[in-house]
Amino acid sequence: MTLPTFDKTSAYSDRLGAEFDGEGTNFALFSDHAERVELCLFDDEGAETRLDLPEMEGGIWFGYLPGVVPGQRYGYRVHGPYAPEEGHRFNPNKLLIDPYARQLTGEVVWNDALFGYDLSSGDDLTFDHRDSAPYVPKCYVTDPAYDWDADRALHTRWSDTVIYEAHVRGLTMQREDVPANLRGTFAGLASDAMIEHFTKLGVSAVELLPVHAFLQDSYLIDKGLTNYWGYNTLNFFAPERRYLRTGEWGEIKEAISRLHAAGIEVILDVVYNHTAEGSELGPTLSFRGIDNASYYLHGDDMRHCYDTTGCGNTVNVAHPMVLRMVLDSLRHWVQEMHVDGFRFDLASTLGREPSGFEREGSFFAAIRQDPVLARVKLIAEPWDIGDGGYQVGGFPWPFREWNDKFRDDSRAFWRREGGVKGALAERLSGSPVQFDHSNRPATSSVNFIAAHDGFTMWDTVSYNDKHNEANAEDNRDGHDHNLSDNMGVEGETDDKTILAARRRRVRAMLSTLLLSRGVPMLLAGDEVGNSQRGNNNAYCQDSEIGWTDWDTGNADLAETVQELTALRRAHDVLRESRFHGGTGIDWFGPDGHPVDEAGWQDDDLPVTMRLSGEDETLLVVVNGGDDAEVTLPEGNWERLFVSEPETGSLKASVLAMGWQTVAVLGRG
Incomplete structure (x- = not known):
């Protein structure tokens, strides 16, 4: 030869x-x-x-x-x-x-x-x-040539952004109006049915769980399970083949081109903090055998990986060539695949320097000065499991951050925990304690109530406890701090009163999410009441547990989302990007007077947020308690939205608020 x-x-x-x-x-x-x-x-x-x-x-x-x-x-x-x-x-x-x-x-x-x-x-x-x-x-070996025709980056402003977090496979596996041969793939994601759904819903970007090639863990295979979420990267450039109908990466380009034509951006959840090779006891598949000492972080003992991720190893982005690999990967997905941004998993790990987390560290500095990457959307998951890893509010501009404080305070308020109305007001205002510094905008906070990790929004009103038995870990996995309330019955029920109460609370939570200052993120399926049967850690459930269920009987929730996203688009004061010099915020109690200290302590009393812009003023009235009457601040008001449409009658300046509802009023 x-x-x-x-x-x-x-x-x-x-x-x-x-x-x-x-x-x-x-x-x-x-x-x-x-x-x-x-x-x-x-x-x-x-x-x-x-x-x-x-x-x-x-x-x-x-x-x-x-x-x-x-x-x-x-x-x-x-x-x-x-x-x-x-x-x-x-x-x-x-x-x-x-x-x-x-x-x-x-x-x-x-x-x-x-x-x-x-x-x-x-x-x-x-x-x-x-x-x-x-x-x-x-x-x-691939051929990068692709005819992008007239495709161009959308560069949707952060203030106009509504994110929809989804799993490429799980989103369409049970979607009957998506052709069967396209379900579970990028082609299904960008099918006519899904694009119509995104457009009607009013979302501007889909944020996809990892699509980089990833490893199926042996311990999951032995249990008959799979690594469904994909947070176990094998390669940072190659796409996961199971999401490609033909196996060719051109499918991703075609999907992104179709989504862009519909005005929808594509954001990728990326995992540069660790790789699938695990600890020093893991397999030798790539980086470990190429140059273990360069690619992975080690402590004083070079034999062992230094693990800040809980996954066995930590990628050594402090090494210039490893940092280059990460940046080259990001640029590849922007320039070759035309994605619009990234959400960085366990991003605190990427900011670790010898002295600990450093917001001005080499990784962030490299991205901020990069002419390609500085122009796309950058979102941090602002924590890892290492010392000092929780860094909500600690990332530099232009990064935005997942705000788990918004999730926790919103859930606590609507389940009537008590004593959190002031915290909810902080979240409605854009979480200024966390983000109003270093010239950061109010859009620094990515607000969410549910995400892939944890209960779905419907499960927060259906389960008091996690039910992860299907994960084959004796229900030990997943966290217990769910801030949920089953409203009388654990799990599924035929009780119409309880189902109505659950829908009511979900509509109120959706309203809180989409009327707050910042960037709202909706979990796929929350708009139809999707349930994971109480599983709050469905990482290994490539099954009906992890897939989005579109036939829930709660499709009317999507109408609420549509109303709210339309309201955001129609009113600048709901999309304010500045903490100062823009829309002003004032707070009023149910008597129409500014809220006093006692009013902030009583979660059952409705509170009114007045948003005063240059050309318009809106009122957002939040009632976490029972039926109540609210005297509105001085002015002529008309009802624009009520989370329970049959409630919220307005007579003169008095609004009759139903229990656990949200209303929006504008100048009459």
């Missing part, structure tokens, strides 16, 4: 990965501590050809192969010291996935050969000689 020959005159080290130029492919891999790197080419029968990358500079190993075209499968074997106590775990018996691979073929097949050490011994200082190639996905 004649081996391919590298063309040294055409090779370059400035772009990592496998890049096809129309005539051949340049391969480049970073490994600062390697002694030798083999490029492994696979034919259609799986036969392997190994070639030493001929060039190295700055820790980047590279070579150009003429005639290698898109469709070529490949991987790497990296030679170097196997010295775990020094942080090195090189083992050329293990086929490694290119961190920059644009596409993968095949799945990880769990086998002891995947581990760099002898798994049966349990000793990670041992060395395993078995070949892992039969069990590892192969990288795939």
Whole structure:
């Protein structure tokens, strides 16, 4: 067999990965501590050809192969010291996935050969000689060419943004008006039925749970479960194949193009804080075998990973080449795939410097100065499990942040916990204690009441306790601080009175969410009362538990969402982006006078928020208690919205508020 020959005159080290130029492919891999790197080419029968990358500079190993075209499968074997106590775990018996691979073929097949050490011994200082190639996905040379036609970034203003968090697969698996062959894929996400739904609902962006290629954990497979959410990244460039109907990444581009044409942005939930390789006892699939000491964070003991994520390892973004990989990945998804922004999972990890979390650290500084990334939407999940990891309000502009204080205070108020009306007023005002500093706007807060992690909104009014038995962990997983209230019956019921009360409270919570200052985020299915049967940790439920149920009998909730999003679009004071110099906020009690200290302490007394803008004034009246009459501030008012339409009669300046309702009034 004649081996391919590298063309040294055409090779370059400035772009990592496998890049096809129309005539051949340049391969480049970073490994600062390697002694030798083999490029492994696979034919259609799986036969392997190994070639030493001929060039190295700055820790980047590279070579150009003429005639290698898109469709070529490949991987790497990296030679170097196997010295775990020094942080090195090189083992050329293990086929490694290119961190920059644009596409993968095949799945990880769990086998002891995947581990760099002898798994049966349990000793990670041992060395395993078995070949892992039969069990590892192969990288795939791709052609980036795509006719984007007239597609362009939407750049929807933050003040006009309404986010819809969804799972690509789970969103459409039970959606009957989506063609069966498209369900569970990007094509289903961007189907006519879903685009019509998004448009009617009034959302401006879909935020998708991880779509990077991810690993199916062996312990879940053994239980007959799957990693459904995907927070276990195997590669930061390649898409997850199960979301592609044909397996080709062009499907994602087509879906994004269709969504953009409908005025809907696409935001990706990305996981750059850890990888699927786990702790030092995990498999050697990519980064660990390429350069463990560079890609992962270690403490004083280089043998062990330093874990701030709870997932076994922490990506070392303090290393310039690892930081470059993350930035290159982000730019790839913006420039090649046209996504509009990112939500960073456990983002506090990305801001960790030797002294701890640093809001002016290298990761944030790199993104803020990047001409591509500084223009897209950036959202932080502002916590991790390490010391000082809870950082709500601590991220720099232009980052926005998930605000769990909004979730907790809203849930507590509507379940009539008591003593939280003042906290709810903070949330309605944009959480200024957390975000009104460092010239940050009021849109810094991404407000939500339910997200993928935790109870759905319907389950917060249907269950007092979590019910995660289906996860096969004896209901030990998932948190217990749900701030929920089953309103008389645990779980499903046929009691019409209880069902009506649940719908009433959900409409009130939806109103709180969509009338608050900041950026509202709605969990997919909350607009129809989707339930996960009390499971508040459905990460492993690729089943009817985790999929959105569209046939709940509560479709009227979507009408409430439509009314509220239309109200936001129609009134600037509901979309104020400034804490100062814009819309003013005043508070009144049920007697029409400013709220006194006693009024703030009594959650059962309605409170009125007056929003005074340059050209308009609105009242938002919140009644968390029983039926009550509210005297409105001086002026002529007309009813614009009531969460329970049959209530809220207005006579002169007195509004008859039904129990647990929200109303909006404008100048008559």
